[in-house]
Amino acid sequence: MGREAIRTAMSVDRNKPASEHQGVHNRWHPDIPAVATIKNGETVKIECLDWTGGQIKNDDSADDIRDVDLTGVHYLTGPFNIETAEPGDVLVVEIADVQPFEDQPWGFTGVFAKDNGGGFLSDFYPQAAKAIWDFEGIFCSSRHIPGVRFAGLIHPGILGCAPSAEILAQWNKREAELVQAHGTDAVAKLPEPRNAYAGAATGDLLAKIRKEGARTIPGRPEHGGNCDIKNLSRGSKVYLPVHVSGAKFSVGDLHFSQGDGEISFCGAIEMAGVITIKFNVIKNGMAQMDMKSPLFIPGPVEPQFGPGRYLTFEGFSVDHNGKQHFLDATVAYRETCRRCIEYLRRYGYSDYQVYLLLSCAPVQGHIAGLVDIPNACTTLGLPMDIFDFDIRPEVPAQRRDMGSCAFTSDHRA
Amino acid sequence: MGREAIRTAMSVDRNKPASEHQGVHNRWHPDIPAVATIKNGETVKIECLDWTGGQIKNDDSADDIRDVDLTGVHYLTGPFNIETAEPGDVLVVEIADVQPFEDQPWGFTGVFAKDNGGGFLSDFYPQAAKAIWDFEGIFCSSRHIPGVRFAGLIHPGILGCAPSAEILAQWNKREAELVQAHGTDAVAKLPEPRNAYAGAATGDLLAKIRKEGARTIPGRPEHGGNCDIKNLSRGSKVYLPVHVSGAKFSVGDLHFSQGDGEISFCGAIEMAGVITIKFNVIKNGMAQMDMKSPLFIPGPVEPQFGPGRYLTFEGFSVDHNGKQHFLDATVAYRETCRRCIEYLRRYGYSDYQVYLLLSCAPVQGHIAGLVDIPNACTTLGLPMDIFDFDIRPEVPAQRRDMGSCAFTSDHRA
Amino acid sequence: MGREAIRTAMSVDRNKPASEHQGVHNRWHPDIPAVATIKNGETVKIECLDWTGGQIKNDDSADDIRDVDLTGVHYLTGPFNIETAEPGDVLVVEIADVQPFEDQPWGFTGVFAKDNGGGFLSDFYPQAAKAIWDFEGIFCSSRHIPGVRFAGLIHPGILGCAPSAEILAQWNKREAELVQAHGTDAVAKLPEPRNAYAGAATGDLLAKIRKEGARTIPGRPEHGGNCDIKNLSRGSKVYLPVHVSGAKFSVGDLHFSQGDGEISFCGAIEMAGVITIKFNVIKNGMAQMDMKSPLFIPGPVEPQFGPGRYLTFEGFSVDHNGKQHFLDATVAYRETCRRCIEYLRRYGYSDYQVYLLLSCAPVQGHIAGLVDIPNACTTLGLPMDIFDFDIRPEVPAQRRDMGSCAFTSDHRA
Amino acid sequence: MGREAIRTAMSVDRNKPASEHQGVHNRWHPDIPAVATIKNGETVKIECLDWTGGQIKNDDSADDIRDVDLTGVHYLTGPFNIETAEPGDVLVVEIADVQPFEDQPWGFTGVFAKDNGGGFLSDFYPQAAKAIWDFEGIFCSSRHIPGVRFAGLIHPGILGCAPSAEILAQWNKREAELVQAHGTDAVAKLPEPRNAYAGAATGDLLAKIRKEGARTIPGRPEHGGNCDIKNLSRGSKVYLPVHVSGAKFSVGDLHFSQGDGEISFCGAIEMAGVITIKFNVIKNGMAQMDMKSPLFIPGPVEPQFGPGRYLTFEGFSVDHNGKQHFLDATVAYRETCRRCIEYLRRYGYSDYQVYLLLSCAPVQGHIAGLVDIPNACTTLGLPMDIFDFDIRPEVPAQRRDMGSCAFTSDHRA
Structure with a gap:
């Protein structure tokens, strides 16, 4: 009697290119095939690549940061079908744990070059830069930024359920209008077939997703996604709107730590690792809570400073x-x-x-x-x-x- | 041996119109005469009117909120000369306590009408509204919002040193440019002689201050002022840039509590009361810290929720x-x-x-x-x-x- | 409309000897006459003498500590009749605030001499000692212990309802048995007519109380009393068993701060001051909670250190x-x-x-x-x-x- | 470049009887051979058996708790030689992480029978009882105690450096005196050759350790040991006195959670797992700090409740x-x-x-x-x-x- 281990719902192989994984995708689209099914009430582990899919090395040069290809980033694991979840429900995602891989106890923070991604202070700091962080249990420190050591506020940068076709269309429309209004595609990341991956999708379906699939760069009100909220850490409960049958939940972009704003864009301590999640469905929850965007309650083990x-x-x-x-x-x-x-x-x-x-x-x-x-x-x-x-x-x-x-x-x- | 009481550096008389006080003012100007002198290292009490100078009543009508006259608001107590403070120094202001007056244990929160002040959600809630809050020690509750009771995060909404003449000129210029750019004076509060008070100033000096004096509505980077930071509560240490000889420190707009954003504009629990402050001067502190705006360290007794x-x-x-x-x-x-x-x-x-x-x-x-x-x-x-x-x-x-x-x-x- | 001030249920006159007050007492007895009545649901202020009734001076000699008379200590304010409270009920005491008197912003900590009171470390430190603490708002510091300054965890050392006659008899019996077993009255403070005060009691009643009244030195399980729990601070809710009709609640021994153990006996920062309390009665609460000793929930504004x-x-x-x-x-x-x-x-x-x-x-x-x-x-x-x-x-x-x-x-x- | 993983200084094999491990011991003695060497400044992982060495099963019977053999408990991993550590130094042990084994996500809490171990409330609850706790990331819950779920305050129950021969002799003397004074061996666990293990020791050395080795049940002032302090959790720094060359540090008795007092004796959530520790030596630290017992600073990620x-x-x-x-x-x-x-x-x-x-x-x-x-x-x-x-x-x-x-x-x- 007694459980032997928590089931891993999906694993990744860091020795394989991100693009060759069946269980990851880097666009949001309702038609990306589910990679596995999770029971209502079940707790599972989900492995995740780092958000660049392994483009960044543990070395002392920022050339890789400068040259990162942003068309292919955010290799999310999923989507997962959650049993019983239907549109209008709320999916409760309790983040029971987040850990780096035991054989990769390090992460990176980057300042993107102004002409390739940029960041919040690009006008002042236009060049690429990088810091490597070593992990020792809950702590991290960096040879590139001496004098500091702190406990990580570890969390996923991205989690959410798939948009419905209607919501996806709305996203693409309103972001295209922004590009049009500003007269530059520097203000939003519109759908881009290049380097788009959709897990097990092939042929026409893949072509459709590549054409229509929403980019993962912004978070969006209807499902959360890349919200980059540092407080979605261990023990948090996130209440997510469900827009398609089975919810089609995806997660990725794990952060060992992040500050409010994630100001340098590649600004968290980015890492590959494993997230442990407990799933529960609240039937018809969206109407009950008049929910238009996700809610959450942070976990109890955030690093505490008075x-x-x-x-x-x-x-x-x-x-x-x-x-x-x-x-x-x-x-x-x-x-x-x-x-x-x-x-x-x-x-x-x-x-x-x-x-x-x-x-x-x-x-x-x-x-x-x-x-x-x-x-x-x-x-x-x-x-x-x-x-x-x-x-x-x-x-x-x-x-x-x-x-x-x-x-x-x-x-x- | 042993001190009998902490000195009150300036008191107010709530039975007298705000405009008749010598120790209050409602504009920022380097030439407002100092009302008292405080020693470097001294702790004093300072009494403050509520920010409207008593325009709001403890009743069940929001007519007073609707009709509030915003040309005369923010009756700050001061300015105080702090001994030894000179331009380039940093004035350390430790907020040892903030209390409502014992005989006025209540405050108010208002939603301004859209056409008289407005607020952050005026487009949705254009009408005036009000809630009266009763204080019981550290707690407050309101007959107008049943079901809630909480400990106040009591603090001053406004504190700062007087601007130099150069800084004042800069404020008036840049805010005037904003008004010009937007083509409406709804975007900034420019100098307004009407209802401007400058304590003991009279004659030509008063006329000059009325004409040039900066309004108290916005906080400003060079001195803080109306920053409305809820965490400047009991025990906080605020590091303020000094721009004129003697610092000419003023304080007011006491809040029993406030949420981040103070979204309804008259949004804190506004009150009259007493603030206890310890003053210290760091000579030449601005250069040492490369200080362009105030810093602070919050106090240790904020209400704590996990x-x-x-x-x-x-x-x-x-x-x-x-x-x-x-x-x-x-x-x-x-x-x-x-x-x-x-x-x-x-x-x-x-x-x-x-x-x-x-x-x-x-x-x-x-x-x-x-x-x-x-x-x-x-x-x-x-x-x-x-x-x-x-x-x-x-x-x-x-x-x-x-x-x-x-x-x-x-x-x- | 709107309350003008919170009612003071009992005040004290620090210029008068403690023994001449009608509203204070220094023994526990069910027959001490109530000094005032408080409504169920009411919030009132109660003034308190310091626990020695003014025996200690703000000076640099510990002679007063050495010579303190412990037969007369703990001048509690009360007892108060709480309307509707009957034996078997639970009295909920919310400590809305505790403040020193404005004109006496200081307190004292003493080490009693081993042969007059002593303390937890008397075997090592048998001589009397004293520190005077100056208050500045929430902070205190002492000229006798340089290098420290901290926010008070302000609270009453003593609060409780009167014992019934049966409980009082039980106290006196079991403590007498301890004295007997140890063969010394150094292990407990038995009833002592000398310096016993019982407020308005006179004549035979006073004689009876002097003879039977329990000393205030120990806290006791049946009602709490001198529990010296540092966390009964601002915002705490204390649930007290009621043993007599009207509860006959008393409070005193205010502390600006205290450490766990209060090890030097006169170990808190002892002060005179004002406590603000909200009273509520839970009918039949003792049986519902199987309550044998008080419970409490600490307040939310304790000084916070990570x-x-x-x-x-x-x-x-x-x-x-x-x-x-x-x-x-x-x-x-x-x-x-x-x-x-x-x-x-x-x-x-x-x-x-x-x-x-x-x-x-x-x-x-x-x-x-x-x-x-x-x-x-x-x-x-x-x-x-x-x-x-x-x-x-x-x-x-x-x-x-x-x-x-x-x-x-x-x-x- | 970049570390691939944190070194495991000693692993355990849960399929093997505890008594067959070379890297564990269940007595304190200066002569137990060191099992490995750790550098000053190094961070390592150390695997630990549960304190009973696997005697307790994940089932619904407390027979195993009733029948536990307490002569053989506390299988500590170690001792480890820490480079440069000498008597008089202080060993700083930073607990970077504690985790259960991934394939054993559960632990147990037991009430020992009064006649075999007992506990703090044995007079009231003399029978054996057990609860099994399932772990989900940071959380635990039990089918035996419904209605509760909480984040673990995970920590080692035991850690310390080996006693010197003099200190060991002192322990044995003073505990024997206690037994003598009380006339019963129920008050202390004196040396007991039966089921004593000393890692790699054999022959005469083993016989000596079996005869002299101090039991692990009590913590002791000179080195800490089985202190069962719940706050020695993730991120804590423990300052340990060094009594022998190389320090000979040991650790074990991992707890997923524990309350103050650990009242039922087998009272924490006992588990097997891995602890990650960073070691640093402060030369001559004992004299500098006048250290007679360990000190510590808790970690920053304790579960937080207001x-x-x-x-x-x-x-x-x-x-x-x-x-x-x-x-x-x-x-x-x-x-x-x-x-x-x-x-x-x-x-x-x-x-x-x-x-x-x-x-x-x-x-x-x-x-x-x-x-x-x-x-x-x-x-x-x-x-x-x-x-x-x-x-x-x-x-x-x-x-x-x-x-x-x-x-x-x-x-x-």
Whole structure:
């Protein structure tokens, strides 16, 4: 009597190209064939590739970050049919655990080059950069960013159920309209057949998915997807709208840690690994909760710092050129991040090092005020206990040799 | 031996019109005469009027909210000269306590009418509304929003040092440019002589301040001001840039509690009361920290809920018309707030009640993802323990009689 | 409309001897006349003397501590009749706030002399000592123990309902048996007419109470009383058994802060002040909950340090003579406290200073293991953030000039 | 470049009897041969058997608990030589992770029979009982105790460095004196050759260790050992005194979770698994810290409940016969535990079920007051969020069908 192990619903082979896996896909589409079935009430393990499918190496060059191919990213595992789930239901996904693979105890954080992906601070930091993080149990540290060590707030960057055909059409329409309005495809990732994979789909079905399938880059209100919410960590319960029969749930893009905003885009500590999930279906839940987007309740084991251990920066919607914006929280948060970079310079860190750190350490990005026209105010709380020296303002700062993050072979200092 | 009481650096008389006080002002200007001097290292009490200067009554009508005169608001106490503080220094302000007046144990939260102030959700909720909150020690509850009771995250909405003449000129210029660019003065509050008060200033000086003085409505990066950061609560240390000799520190707009965003504009639980502050000067601190905006470290006694006690809503930068916006955290947060309102309806609350509640209860508004083009993703964490019934999604909801918040005499249902 | 202030159910006059107050008493007895009536559901303020009734001065001598008269201590305010409360009910006492008097912002911690009260470590530290603490809002600090400053975990040391005559008789019997068994009255405080006060009682009634009234020194299982639980702080709900009609609730012995164990006996930061309480009656609650002793739920605003900010000491039930005791948690905790004193010496503190500090700072005393015969194991968690220097073991320690706590005029070094 | 995996310093084979392992031992002795060497600064994995070495089965009978052989328990892995560690040093042990074996996702909690081991409440609950716990990632639940599910506070029950010959002699002497004083060997576990294992030791050495080796049941002040401190969880740093060259560190007795006191003796959720540890040596640390017993700093990822989510019981040193004890924290904690059992009966739980639950769930056992003669006061905080129903006192209780824990085949109801 007694269970011997938790079933692995789908495994991956990291020695095989991501594109050759039957159990992964990198587009959202209702017709991607389910790879396995999971019972209502069942707990399973699901293995995941890292979001680039293995394009990034554990070395000291950011050339791989610079050259990453973003048409093929986000190799999600799934989709899974959840028994009894039907459109209108809510799928409750309890994230019982997330772990890196035992034989790959490391991850990476990257700053994409401005002309290939970019990030939140591309205007200031246009070149590619990288930090490798070593994992020791719950902790991580990086040879590229000395002086910090912290417990991961480990979580999946992407999870969600498949869109219905109607919702998919709506996505493609509204994002195309944005591209049209801005006159540039730099503002959204429209469907792209190149490097699109759809698991077991072949022939005409594959061609259809390649043509119509929504990209995985943005999260979307109707199903969550790539929401990149750092608090979807161990123990969280996520309530997901179901749009197709069987739910067709997929998950991937595992993060060992991430800060609010994931500002450098490849900004979490990206990793391959295993997620353990318990599934439950609430029949007709969408109507009961008037649910239009996912809800969640975070887990109980987030790394804890007392409130008095966060050094907190303020930013307002006046940009670096002194231009006043109207209640723009995005501009405010960009300025807030910059305030933190400016502060940490005094310890010897380079701006790129801090940019990488703020992307992946568990910083708290809050919307403080959004009504005092014309200034939005946001804050960024930096946990002081991740540093092995005292960063309080009243303690005299000492400049240290902080080495360097990884740059490209053609980096311009 | 032994101190008998902490000195009150400035008191107010709530029976007198705000405009008749010598120790309050409602504009920012370097030339407002200091009302008192505080020693470096000293702890003092400072009394504050509520931000409307007593315009709002403890009753069941929102007529006073509808008719509030916004030209005269934010009666700040000060400015205070802090001994030894000079431009370039950093003034460390430790908020040792904030308390309502003992004989006025109540506060108010308002939704401004769309055509007089408005708020973050004015497009959906254009009418004025009000809730009165009764205080019992650390707790508050409202006859206008039954079913909730919570400990206040008590704090000042506004604190900061006076701008220099250069900074003031810069503020007026950039905000005027915004008004010009938008072609409407609805986007910023430019200097307005009407109802401008400057404490002891008279004659030409008063006329100058009335003409040039910056409005208190927005917080501003150079000094903080009306930042409306809920976490500047008991025990917080705020590091403020000093721009004029003596710092000329002012404080006011006390809040018994506030949620991230303070979304209904008059959205905190507004109150009159007393703040206890310890002042310290860090000489030449601005250069040492490369400080361009205030920093702070929150206090250790914030109301604590475990992470697993926050029901958290997700929102994305697709607006209510289905229009896709580009990485717009403001749009995302608006949608996030609306998701929460939709959810809480099932218990019998009206939308206005929830709008008021989200403004003032200690909800956590986070920027989750800001790089997955084109969708910004924000979250709003609602502490479940402020309700006296169980709001978890898996618990069947029961509609209750939730009464009503206060509306205007001409309210249109 | 709207309440003007919370009613004060009983005030005290600190200029008058404690013994002349009608509203205070220092014995437990069912017949002490009620001083006021409080409604079921009402919130009131209650003023309290400090536990010595003003015997201790804000100065630098511990003579007053040495000479304190313990026959008269614990001037409780009450008893109050709570409407509708009857024997068998449970009285729910919500501690909405506790504050020192505004004109007396200081308190004291004492080590009693071994021959007058003593304390947990009297065998090691037999002389009297004292520290005066100054309050600044939520914070306290002491000229007698430099280098620390912390937020108070403010609470009443004593609260409870009157015993019935039967319970009182049981108390007196079992404590007398202990005295008899040990052959010394040093193990319990039996009834003592000297300095016994019973509020408004006079004549025969007073004589009876003086003769029978239980001392306030120990807490007792049947009603709580002097439980000295540091976590009964702001926002706590305490569920108290009711033994007499009207409950006859009393409260006093306010503490600005206390550590687990309150080890120096006069060990909290003792103060006079005001407590705000909301009362509710659960009819027949004792049977429903099978209640034999009080329960409580702590409040949400305790000072918060992350778990990783507690330097924690271990102690076992082997005493300082190397003698092995059998699962004795009291011996174990004594050793645990001594380990902490030994550790903190390296910063320049005297043992008496640390003894005082551990008594009153919010240290966490846990029972870790009580089954691994013959060793009980207890732990003491010391919050590192109360120190203004870094006390982590890996940081080289520097001896400082820590001055001295207050000693008696006849102190032997 | 980049590490492929963390080295496993010692593995175990659960298909082999514990007694046949070369890498485990169940006595403390300085001469047990080291099984491997670990570098100063190195992080390694160490596999551990469950404390009974596999005597307990995942079934519904407590016969195995009743019949457990306690002469052979605590199969510790080690001892390990830590490079550079010498007597007088401090060994810093950072617990980077603890995990059950992937193919054995379950553990057990037992109540030992009074005549074979017993426990803290043996006088009330003398029979053997058992609960099996299933693990799902960070969570556990039991078919034997329905209605609860919680995140584990996973940790090792035992860790420590080998005693020197002098310390070992001292242990044996003082524990023998206790046995002599009490006139029964029920108060301590003296050296016992039967079932003693010492890893690779053979011949005369083995005979010597069998004769002299200290039992693992009690923790001891000089090295920690079986301290059963629930907070030595993921991320904790433990500072251990070094008494022999190489430190000879051992670890074992992994617990998925435990409550303060571990009251039923086999009271944690006992499991086999893997611990990941980073080792560092502080040279001459014992003198620097005046260290007589281990110190530790807990990790940052303990399951978090807000303070307002603990239902807390009070107990005093008056025993169940009404006898008054003198400041006896052990008696007080026993009463405190009984108060909690009495309370939870109303939901349909049996006393044995609650006894098991309090042993293993993360309850907080505090020493509240230890100076108010003659009553010690202790508290037990029960996290309400581990229950799937509302256990607050004010919510009417409903009796449920709670099934049964496992009992023996000869159980007497």
